[in-house]
Amino acid sequence: MSVACVLINSIEATSVCGIMSLQTVAAAAYLVIALNRKKKRRKPRWWRRQLYVGGQEAQNDFLNKLIADDQALFRNFTRMSQEDFEYLLEKISPIIRKSDTNFREAIPTRIRLLVTLRYLATGDSYASLMYLFRISVPSISRIIPEVCKALIDVLHDFVRIPDTEDGWKKIARDFEVLWNYPHCIGACDGKHIVLQNPKNSGSLFYNYKGTFSIVLMAVTDADYNFIYANIGCQGRISDGGVFRETIFYKKLANNNLALPAPESLPGSNRLSPYVILTDDAFPLQEHILKPFSGYHDKGSCERVYNYRHSRARRVVENSFGLLASVFRVFRKPLMVHVDNAEIITTTCIYLHNFLRRSKTSRPLYSPQGSFDHETRDGNIIPGSWRVTTQGDNGVLNLQHRARRSTFEAKEVRKEFMRFFTSDEGRVPWQDFYA
Template identity: 55%
Template sequence: MSDSNLLLGVSAAYLIIASANKKRRKKRSLWVKNYLKNRNFGIIDDLQLDEDILFRNFTRMSQANFYSILKIIEPEIVKQNTRFREAVPAKIKLLITLRYLATGDSFSSLMYLFKVSKPFISTMLPTVLKAIINALQNYIKLPSSDQEWKSISNEFNKLWNFPHCFGAIDGKHVVIQKPENTISEFHNYKGTNSIVLLGIADANYRFLYVNVGCQGRISDGGVFKNTSFYKKLEKNELNLPENEPLPGRTLSLPYVLVADDAFPLTEHIMKPYNTDLNKGSPKRVYNYRLSRARRIIENTFGLLSSVFRVFRKPIEIKVEDTIINIVLACVYLHNFLRVQPDSRQFYSTSGCFDSYDTSTGEIIPGSWREITSGDTGLRPFRSIPRRPATTAKNVREEFMSYFMSEIGSVPFQDIYL
């Protein structure tokens, strides 16, 4: 057989095999499932028809604030259309993310609402969360000078009658599903799985500092000691004001955080007494005054959970980094919405925080407690008894003496207590 005939034979055999393979080849699957073809990208236009009710309730913010965030993050989350399908617009991605944070709805529910697939939501969500955190990073920052710390302290004294206070500190367990390939790292004392959100708030319910991500198995005292804030506090690197006496007193005192029994009593952390609390006793008066200031962080967590209801049930996402970014995004959005004129009144309405009757000092529960029915979805730290150092006890006793003095008392404390 000649070379030409052999070549023709091989070519013919190749064509026959190729033709057979083509016939056996499976039909190419669709890029978009049939029920997702009619994308619901017009939902945001429908919401904008009623600014005060629909849009604000759906996103937890005004249109102006929504688009101000979108303008910053759009370059990070936008995708180009292709000849195969239309890309999901950046504003829809942001809308899906905000709706998830506001409700904690499953990806299946969001899929049917927005007509996008569950895999799309799971891959899109981490990108948008990171973009939100980057866009709002300047809304949470520690003061850098003693004058800035003093400004916060003055607000605590003016609003809550606790001088020398530069913040209210507390921590919460954010309940999550047990991550894969873990045994007990996230298992906490309540018998659930969690990561820890530690926060410090100023006198106006804004976070000054947050730490997110400690595994639930870590002791509550250990969580605080693992933070950068604690290390800076121990090394005197926070630029706090110098020690000075309380008004009308002579003993110089450090500036302090107010906390509950989950934290140790130190010269910079004041916590309540738990003995000799008879009506009218100095320790009871001190506890009451401490509670007025400490409730700031409790109310801050309460508002956070009542608005961003993703906290109200275990977060079902399995990736630890994404869970951390969910929590951080909510915290940054909280501070952002607390200072924005367009959204502040809607976000934190009149009466949403605990208040006090100015004639009796009686506590009037905030509306967030009714919304959450006492369950914020954020589990508190345990109260752990500790033996305080002498210096810390002396600082607390000086505060107690000051609150019992004529210059340090408030008009209603003797009546109420």
């Protein structure tokens, strides 16, 4: 018998007894309304969408054929070799594995990793991935952040700031050999990762380009690997404010990075510190160098320095370019929550270093011609990533601003300028381009 019927019978009984009152009727009516308003939890129509006959077995069969029949298709599907895929799967399986229940089987860890890698590689919507993997959108929205967090946990050693002088000197030697810039310990730059307008955020994430974003601030070595990355600062904050709040800058300002002691450049008696190369969006400081602003005549010392500076700093720009060309989730605004956008970006940074250092995936991830390179006479040939990311609206540059610099910082830059125009530091082709 329903609650309403019981209530009506009670009202009739009380009426017969003559003890019915307006208060009783009101209370009974309120009870009926409250019971009717109580929302019942709707039972889900499905846990995994069975769009085609065959279910999970057919899906696994499709993926097994993808691996067995054509390795090139698998590499394009996941952006890595099968060996590296199996390595990552073994590492993260204990973290992301789910248990079967009496009602249904859990989604296999292999499928969870494939869903995540395919999302990072293409940036497809969750609805598109639903048709490919036959997994519901709510399940995909939970799987991707979980797998990304697991990848960050197992790959945390691939992005690390050197903690010894020998580590910094190795980076400096690579810059000197590859890019003819001594005493350089990294190239720094920042990018806006564009995303959809976060709810109830007002103008916190609104940047000067008229989009909503979080800021990616990173430092790379001479071989296009990230040694530090800070992700998540609101897009409205100025570039200087973002950089000053990073752990890297605070350690640099407090001399806690274990940098080597200043040494003289070849042919000079003056001590020069180890420096980081940036663009005009950053302040000029003792350990942070940027190009001379304004126009300079061809052949001038300032123009020569700007050429040598930009030539070495180009590694960080190429690193960002390769990141956005391979992980095409950055080709358009991220349609996820801000926290998940930070997790996704961090995962791609770690995967970038992992694939760059892998023997089997490096030739696939960054084949010859991916980066800007030079001929023997100094001609610059643009990397293939510039064509791939043409018209990209998902990764934007930081705004350039003029800043006042200290006398000591200007003298450090002048010492490098004198070195690049001297017989010991010049390169044969610089006069043609500078």
